[in-house]
Amino acid sequence: MALRASSLPGLRSLVGAMALFLCFGDAAAAAGGAGGTIGVWKNYTSMRDVRAAALTGDTLWVATGGGAFRYIIADTLYTLFANTEGLSSNDLTAVEVDPDGDVWFGSSTGAIDVYSPRDRSWRRILDISLSSQPMKGVRSFLSTGDTILIGTDFGMSIFIRSRWEFKDTYLKIGPLPAQVPVTTIALIRDTVWVGTLQGLAMAPFHRPLNSPSSWTGFRQSDGLPSNAVQDISDSPFGVCVATSQGAAVLSGALWSGLVPSLQGVDVVRLVNSNEGLFAALRTGSVYLVSPARQAAPFAQNLPSAPTALLIDRAGSVFVGLQGNGISFYPAGQGARTILPNGPTSNLFTSLAVNANGTLWVATGFNGRGTGFFGFDGTKWNSYTVQQYPQLGTNDYYRAAVGAKGSMWFSSWGTGVAMLDSHGGLHVFTSANAGFVGIPDDPKFVVIGGVASDDRGNTWMTVRTAADGNAIAVFTPDSTWKFFRNGYNSSLTLLTKLVIDPYGTKWIISEDPQRPGLLYFNDRGTLDNQSDDIWGFLTTDDGLVSNSIRVIAVDRLGDIWVGTDLGLNHIVNPTNPTAQGAISPYVPLRGVLVSSIAVDALNNKWVSTPDGVVQLSSDGTDAVQYTSASTNGKLIGGTVGDIAVDASTGTVYIGTDQGLSTLTTIAVAPVASASSLVLSPNPFRVPSDGNVTIDGLAAESSVKILTSDGLVVNEFDTPGGRIALWDGRDENGNAVPTGVYFIIAYTRDGAQVAKGKLAVIRK
Structure with missing residues (x-):
C-alpha cells in the first residue's frame, strides 16, 4: 500500500x-x-384494481393489477409487495394460501411467486412463463394437501410442493375443447371441478386425471346458462356455478337456474356460508341466497364490478372490486373500504418534483385520466373530479412546477389547474382566464407545456387556440396575458415548453403545416411585443427530425431535443442558427426519445422504447436500464416521463404500469x-x-x-x-x-x- x-x-x-x-x-x-x-430501486403502483383475494385467519392477501398487499384485519395494517419486494410481475391474477401458510401469487405472464411469511423469503416457478404457449397467464389456484392445482390460459397443471416440481399438465380436460382458459378450480366432496370459458368438467380426485374417461363434461346443452364458467361453489342446494348468463345448481345430471334474480345476469363469484350462498354480479351487486333458495340483495350500487368474494369465520364479507379496492362488511357493522394508500392509477404520464421534494403526477387524457396526485415520500394525495368537482374532468395529462412554489396541471379540455404554495386549488378555464379553445369548441381548452421564468411568470401553450393566442402567461399579480405565434401566427398546435436561463421559451410545434422547434424571447417586456425575438428550427438547421417529442434545459443552459429519430444537443442556445450550434447525439441516432430529465450532476436521463439511458454530464458515457437488466425493478411498459429530485438524488421513472425510483449519488452539494x-x-x-x-x-x-x-x-x-x-x-x-x-x-x-x-x- x-x-x-x-x-x-x-x-x-x-x-x-x-x-x-x-x-x-x-x-x-x-x-x-x-x-x-445508493443504487436502490423501489416501485410504487396502484393496488386499487383487485384481481383475486385469499383469507387465512385474520389476514387478507390481495392480488391486484399493481402487485399485492397483505391486510391484517385486527390491526388494520398493510404490507405492500411489488417487483422490488420480490414479485416477478406486478400484474397479478390469482392468489392462494397453502396448508403451510405460504402464499402463491400467479401473474398474467405465467410467473408464480411463492412467499413465506415466516422468513419473508420468495421462491419462483417460471416453467409456465417460459413455456411456448402463446397465452400463459395464471388464472386460478386450488391448494389441497401437498398439491397445487393451477388454472392457466391453456389448461391445468398440477404441482407437488414437497418435490417442488410439476407432476402433469393437461391441455385438454375431459370432453372440453383443448387449450381453453381455466378460470376456476374447486374440490367438493373429493371431486375436482374445473371451470373454463368453454364449459365445466368434473372428475373424482382419486382417479387418474390424465385419463379422459375420468372426466364428465357439462355445457349449455346440459343446462348451463353459459359455457363461460366463472366460479364454482358448494351450497346448501348442492354444487353451484356462476356463469356470464346466470347461476345454476346441479340437479341429477342436469343444471337448472338457481333463483330467478340470478338468471340472465353476469354472475362472477360465489361463496358458501352458514347463512346461505353469496353471489356477486358484475353489475355491482351482491345477493344472498338463503337455504330456502330465496334471494335478497346484500349489497347494491357498488362503485365497480366485483372481482373477488370472501367470507370469514365471523361472517364478515369481503368484496374485491375492479379499480376500487375491497368493500369490507364486518359482521354487524357498517361497510368500509380496504385499500392501501397509493396512487390513483398506474398511468404515470407526466412527472414533476417541486422545491419541497414532493413528486406530482398527471395521469392521462381522452378518458384515461384519473386526475393528478402528489407523493411526499410517505403519503399519496389525490385530486380527482369526484373529490373536487371544480376540476371539471379527470383528464389531467401534464404536471409542471410554476412560479412562487405553485404546481400546474394541464387538462385535456377544461384548461389548467394550479395548486398554490399553500395548497389552494385554482382552476383556470375559458370562462375565468380568457382561454379560447379549439376551433370546433372554443370552450374545450387543452393546455400543453407549462414553465416559469426567473421573473415569477408562469408560461404555457394553448393547443390549437381558435383565436391564435397560442401562448399564455400568468403574471405575479395573477393576471393573464396572451401571445400569438410571432414567427407564424397560423401555427397554433404548440405543445411542450421549457425556458432557458436567458429567458428564451423553447416550444414544440406539432402543427402539420410546420413541425419543429419554435423559440421566443420576450426580452423581459411583456407589454411590449414589438421587441420580441422569434425563430424556428427544423432539420434544415441540424435537427435529426422535425417530429419532436421532448425538450429539456441542462445545468449549463444547453438545450436537449428528443425526437422520433434520436437526440440533439443545442450547445449555443443564444444563437441556435449559428454554424455548429446544433449537434446530434450519435449513440442514440435513430432511437425514439420521449422524455429527458437532468440531475444535479448534469447527467441526462433519457427514455427510449427499451427503457432508460443515463448519459454522463458530457455525454461521453451511457448506462442503459431496462426491465430485464434490472430483474424487473424498472417496471415494464412504456416510460411516460422522468423527473429528478436534486435534493435527494432520486430519479423517478413513470410508466404506464406504475412508478420506479432509483437512488443515485447525483445530489445537490x-x-x-x-x-x-x-x-x-x-x-x-x-x-x-x-x-x-x-x-x-x-x-x-x-x-x-x-x-x-x-x-x-x-x-x-x-x-x-x-x-x-x-x-x-x-x-x-x-x-x-x-x-x-x-x-x-x-x-x-x-x-x-x-x-x-x-x-x-x-
Missing part, C-alpha cells in the same frame, strides 16, 4: 483536531445517512460543508459495496488518511453532495484494519469537511 504525507494546507491542525474527534466519536457518522441507499456522514461505518473490506461519503460542497476532492496522517488514496468527486470510496488504496489494494480520516475540500480550499471511518479487514 502506497503511503505518503499529505500536501493539503492545514492538515496538521486538522489531524490534531481529529484526534479529539476520535476520542469523542462521530455522532454524524454513527447516525448513518445516505449509506446503503451542500452550501456550507463541515462534517461528513460516512456509511456503512464500520466498513468491511474487501467489499462489493462502497462507503458513502455524504455532506460535500460543490466540486470537492477527497483524501483518505490513516490516523498517522498518511494519504492512502485521493480522488475528485462527481461534484455533488455524495461520493463513494471502495476501501482501497491508490494501487487498488484493500486497506488494512484501522481508523481512517476522510477529508473533503473544495478546489480553493475555502471549505473543508471531515469524518472518521473504522475499517475492518476480513
Whole structure:
C-alpha cells in the first residue's frame, strides 16, 4: 500500500483536531445517512384494481393489477409487495394460501411467486412463463394437501410442493375443447371441478386425471346458462356455478337456474356460508341466497364490478372490486373500504418534483385520466373530479412546477389547474382566464407545456387556440396575458415548453403545416411585443427530425431535443442558427426519445422504447436500464416521463404500469460543508459495496488518511453532495484494519469537511 504525507494546507491542525474527534466519536457518522441507499430501486403502483383475494385467519392477501398487499384485519395494517419486494410481475391474477401458510401469487405472464411469511423469503416457478404457449397467464389456484392445482390460459397443471416440481399438465380436460382458459378450480366432496370459458368438467380426485374417461363434461346443452364458467361453489342446494348468463345448481345430471334474480345476469363469484350462498354480479351487486333458495340483495350500487368474494369465520364479507379496492362488511357493522394508500392509477404520464421534494403526477387524457396526485415520500394525495368537482374532468395529462412554489396541471379540455404554495386549488378555464379553445369548441381548452421564468411568470401553450393566442402567461399579480405565434401566427398546435436561463421559451410545434422547434424571447417586456425575438428550427438547421417529442434545459443552459429519430444537443442556445450550434447525439441516432430529465450532476436521463439511458454530464458515457437488466425493478411498459429530485438524488421513472425510483449519488452539494456522514461505518473490506461519503460542497476532492496522517488514496468527486470510496488504496489494494480520516475540500480550499471511518479487514 502506497503511503505518503499529505500536501493539503492545514492538515496538521486538522489531524490534531481529529484526534479529539476520535476520542469523542462521530455522532454524524454513527447516525448513518445516505449509506446503503445508493443504487436502490423501489416501485410504487396502484393496488386499487383487485384481481383475486385469499383469507387465512385474520389476514387478507390481495392480488391486484399493481402487485399485492397483505391486510391484517385486527390491526388494520398493510404490507405492500411489488417487483422490488420480490414479485416477478406486478400484474397479478390469482392468489392462494397453502396448508403451510405460504402464499402463491400467479401473474398474467405465467410467473408464480411463492412467499413465506415466516422468513419473508420468495421462491419462483417460471416453467409456465417460459413455456411456448402463446397465452400463459395464471388464472386460478386450488391448494389441497401437498398439491397445487393451477388454472392457466391453456389448461391445468398440477404441482407437488414437497418435490417442488410439476407432476402433469393437461391441455385438454375431459370432453372440453383443448387449450381453453381455466378460470376456476374447486374440490367438493373429493371431486375436482374445473371451470373454463368453454364449459365445466368434473372428475373424482382419486382417479387418474390424465385419463379422459375420468372426466364428465357439462355445457349449455346440459343446462348451463353459459359455457363461460366463472366460479364454482358448494351450497346448501348442492354444487353451484356462476356463469356470464346466470347461476345454476346441479340437479341429477342436469343444471337448472338457481333463483330467478340470478338468471340472465353476469354472475362472477360465489361463496358458501352458514347463512346461505353469496353471489356477486358484475353489475355491482351482491345477493344472498338463503337455504330456502330465496334471494335478497346484500349489497347494491357498488362503485365497480366485483372481482373477488370472501367470507370469514365471523361472517364478515369481503368484496374485491375492479379499480376500487375491497368493500369490507364486518359482521354487524357498517361497510368500509380496504385499500392501501397509493396512487390513483398506474398511468404515470407526466412527472414533476417541486422545491419541497414532493413528486406530482398527471395521469392521462381522452378518458384515461384519473386526475393528478402528489407523493411526499410517505403519503399519496389525490385530486380527482369526484373529490373536487371544480376540476371539471379527470383528464389531467401534464404536471409542471410554476412560479412562487405553485404546481400546474394541464387538462385535456377544461384548461389548467394550479395548486398554490399553500395548497389552494385554482382552476383556470375559458370562462375565468380568457382561454379560447379549439376551433370546433372554443370552450374545450387543452393546455400543453407549462414553465416559469426567473421573473415569477408562469408560461404555457394553448393547443390549437381558435383565436391564435397560442401562448399564455400568468403574471405575479395573477393576471393573464396572451401571445400569438410571432414567427407564424397560423401555427397554433404548440405543445411542450421549457425556458432557458436567458429567458428564451423553447416550444414544440406539432402543427402539420410546420413541425419543429419554435423559440421566443420576450426580452423581459411583456407589454411590449414589438421587441420580441422569434425563430424556428427544423432539420434544415441540424435537427435529426422535425417530429419532436421532448425538450429539456441542462445545468449549463444547453438545450436537449428528443425526437422520433434520436437526440440533439443545442450547445449555443443564444444563437441556435449559428454554424455548429446544433449537434446530434450519435449513440442514440435513430432511437425514439420521449422524455429527458437532468440531475444535479448534469447527467441526462433519457427514455427510449427499451427503457432508460443515463448519459454522463458530457455525454461521453451511457448506462442503459431496462426491465430485464434490472430483474424487473424498472417496471415494464412504456416510460411516460422522468423527473429528478436534486435534493435527494432520486430519479423517478413513470410508466404506464406504475412508478420506479432509483437512488443515485447525483445530489445537490451542500452550501456550507463541515462534517461528513460516512456509511456503512464500520466498513468491511474487501467489499462489493462502497462507503458513502455524504455532506460535500460543490466540486470537492477527497483524501483518505490513516490516523498517522498518511494519504492512502485521493480522488475528485462527481461534484455533488455524495461520493463513494471502495476501501482501497491508490494501487487498488484493500486497506488494512484501522481508523481512517476522510477529508473533503473544495478546489480553493475555502471549505473543508471531515469524518472518521473504522475499517475492518476480513
